[in-house]
Amino acid sequence: MFDFECICARGFTGRYCQQDIDDCAVNPCQQGGTCTDLVNGFSCQCLPGFGGAVCGTDLDECLSNPCANGAICLDRPGRFECSCPLGYSGINCDIDINECDSNPCVNGASCDDLLGSFHCNCPEGFEGIFCEIDTDECSSAPCQNQGQCIDQKNGYACLCRAGYEGPFCEQDIDECASAPCQNRGLCQNNVNSFSCNCPPGYTGAICETEVGVNVGDTGRIGANIKFVVTPENSVLNPVWPLLCYAFSYICFKYLVVFSGFWLSIRATNK
Ligand SMILES: [Ca+2]
Ligand SMILES: [Ca+2]
Ligand SMILES: [Ca+2]
Numbered sequence: 432m433f434d435f436e437c438i439c440a441r442g443f444t445g446r447y448c449q450q451d452i453d454d455c456a457v458n459p460c461q462q463g464g465t466c467t468d469l470v471n472g473f474s475c476q477c478l479p480g481f482g483g484a485v486c487g488t489d490l491d492e493c494l495s496n497p498c499a500n501g502a503i504c505l506d507r508p509g510r511f512e513c514s515c516p517l518g519y520s521g522i523n524c525d526i527d528i529n530e531c532d533s534n535p536c537v538n539g540a541s542c543d544d545l546l547g548s549f550h551c552n553c554p555e556g557f558e559g560i561f562c563e564i565d566t567d568e569c570s571s572a573p574c575q576n577q578g579q580c581i582d583q584k585n586g587y588a589c590l591c592r593a594g595y596e597g598p599f600c601e602q603d604i605d606e607c608a609s610a611p612c613q614n615r616g617l618c619q620n621n622v623n624s625f626s627c628n629c630p631p632g633y634t635g636a637i638c639e640t641e642v643g644v645n646v647g648d649t650g651r652i653g654a655n656i657k658f659v660v661t662p663e664n665s666v667l668n669p670v671w672p673l674l675c676y677a678f679s680y681i682c683f684k685y686l687v688v689f690s691g692f693w694l695s696i697r698a699t700n701k
Contacts, residue, residue, distance in 0.1 A: 442471025462486045462509065480509030499525040518547025538562045556585025575601045594623025614638045 439448035464486035536551035578600030607618035616638030
């Protein structure tokens, strides 16, 4: 009875050396590489990013400069990572982030996308980074004569005190415009009121009451003009001839109404 023993070539085993040893059985390929069994050996097909006989070498994916816009490249196992500068995004930092996408501008402002920021174009009457501030048009105190200023959108309104009008309350309402003084009384325009300077022979708030006149009666015709009722033969103050001339019509009228007396205007500013 003969026996024999086969001395196998490398890579084979078995009684008759009929069995090819599976060199991949020990999982020699690293990092997920695919192993192919060969005769007395194996080969590894590496996943992207790895190299070497058993895929144990981490390739430097940053060597190809994949990061744009000055981003810092970080070599990772099997991949790269870009650390983007402000205002950029994307795997390669090649996307300019649109900071207007979040609609940061309010009150109808338009948005300009900038690098890492935005700019709001405010409509008239608004200010602030987001145009969120309603400009106070009352800050310049545009209302006159103690008028109250109401701030509005891109403007203001003045609430005037009684007796004033106009966009800025700049106008003193002329309460004399309706000619309220009767009997040729002189109307004086005041704030929210008027007063009547009654001619000789009249009195009352609007000179509505007729009274007699006597020699020696005094009164006012204008703010600085006083009168005195004088006898017919009295002489006018020669210092004020023109002033008297200006009132000559009034003088004549008094002469008719209060017949029996000459009325002259003696102008003084005392
Ligand atoms: Ca941007
Ligand atoms: Ca405003
Ligand atoms: Ca007035």
